[in-house]
Every structure is written in C-alpha cells, then in structure tokens.
Amino acid sequence: MNALPSLPDQPEAPRRGRRKEARPGELLEAALDLFVEKGFAATRVEEVAARAGVSKGTLFLYFPSKEELFKAVVRKNIAGRFAEWDLELEAYEGTSSELVQYCFQTWWERVGSTKAAGLGKLMLSEANNFPELADFYRREVIEPGHRLIRRILQRGMDRGELRPLDLDHAVYCVLAPLMFLTISQPSPSLCILDPECFSPEKYIRLQADNVLQGLCVRPT
Template structure:
C-alpha cells in the first residue's frame, strides 16, 4: 500500500517475517502450553498470541501434536553445555561445586519460566512417549552424567564415600523435581503457612546429602 520500497530498509518485510514465523509460533505455544497444559491450550490462542491466523499455524505445523513436540524439542537443547564446562574446569573439593550448581539451577531454571518445560514434559510424558524418550535422552541422562562425574571425582579424591551412585544422583534430583512440581501445581493453592522458601529448602537438603556423603570422621574409632 505504501511506497516502502523507497525507504532504506532493505530487509524485505515478507521474507523476514516468514523466517520469524515458526519461532514466534513456538514462543507463543511454549508460554501457553506451560500456562495451561496441552489439552487446554487451543491452537487458536497460540496463533492469536503469535499474531497470525489459525490457518497459518497449520502451514508450519501439521497438527497440534507436532506443534507441541516442536516446542519441547526447541526448548530443551543446549542448556547443559555451560554447566558441563564449569564442572570440567572446576578444581578443588566437590561439595562447594554441588552447592553452587544447585543454587545456579534454581536461579537459572527453577525459579524462571524455563521450569515450566520440565513440568510440561513430566505432565504430558505419559501421552507422548517419544517426548519422554527425547527429554530422557537429551536432558535427564546428560544431567545425571554430570552429577555422576562430580561424585566419581569426589570418591576418587577421598572427599566422598563410595555410595550407590544411582541413589545419590536421584537423591540430588528429587528436591529439584519437588520444587518444580510444587511451584507449578499444588503449591499454587497451598495455604500460606505451608509456603516453602526454595533456597533454604535446597540448602537443607544439600546439607543432609553432603553429610551423608562424607566419610566417617577420621577421629571416630
């Protein structure tokens, strides 16, 4: 309608929008799936939040299910590599590293919108086994591998006892999972006096776990 071609803006509107579309749709879908779950999210609402029509959504994603799967895939990759580097570079005792990582997890994932992805995946995994497999492979297993690496190093240096590594790993995951689910479900309607201070909770759980990991104090007979 206007003579926009004369303007210096050389990036053509159409094609830039075209490239951006899937991303805008995925972002809209992410926030709605997190907010309302899979069933209660309508494709119309996703399209509206992305500023396109319902038909356009189906141009990029052939069905609601495939949109959901694309959302999960899009938002899972590449979260762990940073921590992998931190761990690899770390020198000194492992306990402060564990403590640091768990608090970082809370700051960067647990307390942010990103924890909604975890909640989403856990909630809908039963209906979408391939999503569960995907998350298991791409997130859970690499995450557990990092933890096991720390534990192995601690055992090797004599800082930790040589306990069952599965139990310890899961024992470290359990409070994080608990916090995520609490935040996104029942915590929403828990009475005020049951409210939870997540950082303090992490601290207390870590203290228990680290104490359990420590070797029997040397001056015990």
C-alpha cells in the first residue's frame, strides 16, 4: 500500500518578527523584576536590557528613558487595570458585604500576591527622591484607587447596606490593612511577618470581616 503523501508544513511566522513583537512585554517584565528587587534609583537600563536579552539601544526604541519605562511598568501591572475593575463593579450583583470581601480577595490575587505589589513599596521608599514619578503614581494609581473604593462604599450606602460614612476618611479604613500587607512582605533586609505562622489569605479574610463590622448598618 502506498503511503499517503505528507502534508507540507505550515509556514512559521518569522522568528525575528515574533521576537520583535514580544520585546516590549519582555522588557516590562524584566524591568518589573529589577525595580522590585533593587529599587528605581539602583536599577540601570543596561541591566533591564540584558535581562530581557536585548541591547540598551533596543530598549530605548520602545522606552525613551528609565522614567518612561517605570511608568509603562506601572500602567501594565496596576494603573491600566482600573477600567477593567470599574466594569466589574458595574456588573456586580451581590451584597455590599460580599463585594467588600470580593475586593479584598481579588486585590490579593491580582496585585498583593504578585510582584506588582512591590511597586507601591518602592514608591513609599523613593517618592521623596523622585517627585515627578511620585506625582505620576498618585494620579494614575492612588487617586483612581480611592475613587473605586468610594464608589464601592457609596453603592453600599445607596442600597441601605452600609451606614452613612465620611467617604474622605472611610476609604482609608479599607486601604489600611492592604497597605500593611504590602509594606510587610518579606524583603532581603527586613521581614516584619513570620512566614511560618502568618497567612496572607487568612489575614485578608479577617480584615474584610473586621472592616465590615464597622461599615455595615447596625441592628437597631
């Protein structure tokens, strides 16, 4: 019996073309790693390029300065996701208690437990030395985050599930436990929490319950 003729291999996309398209993402991933590991000031663009496997000149084709590279990292990992989170809030149908618990847990899964959490810790330590980056981070991360939390709390008040709140200050009741977890994550020089007995997941659930005890409408 004659063998069936083999089908011709499908032509592959040129390796160089695929590589070029992947470069911005690879550079942003390498930059996130180094910024979190070393801080903004100590990270050199040559190191980022080397970790991504490209030349410094190639890096500057995509990002004209280290500052613009840092902004792109923040936008990809945090700031650029607020539109998605706003849509989730619009579509959410559960109670306010369920929404607050969902937000705590989702923040941990998407930000707090990832390398992106190190960006907030970095800004806390280096903001005074880089005021322009601090202003950028405030505009694109802190202020949208506050607006999102205000919307969550206002939704609860409108539904009669949360008691009347001073929103200017209530947002910090929600943020405080998340900020503590962010700055307490292990680092080479300082570890506040004992990883053998501290569970971030249990802490998140406990803090969500604790915050809700203060925010929810109290029985008469």
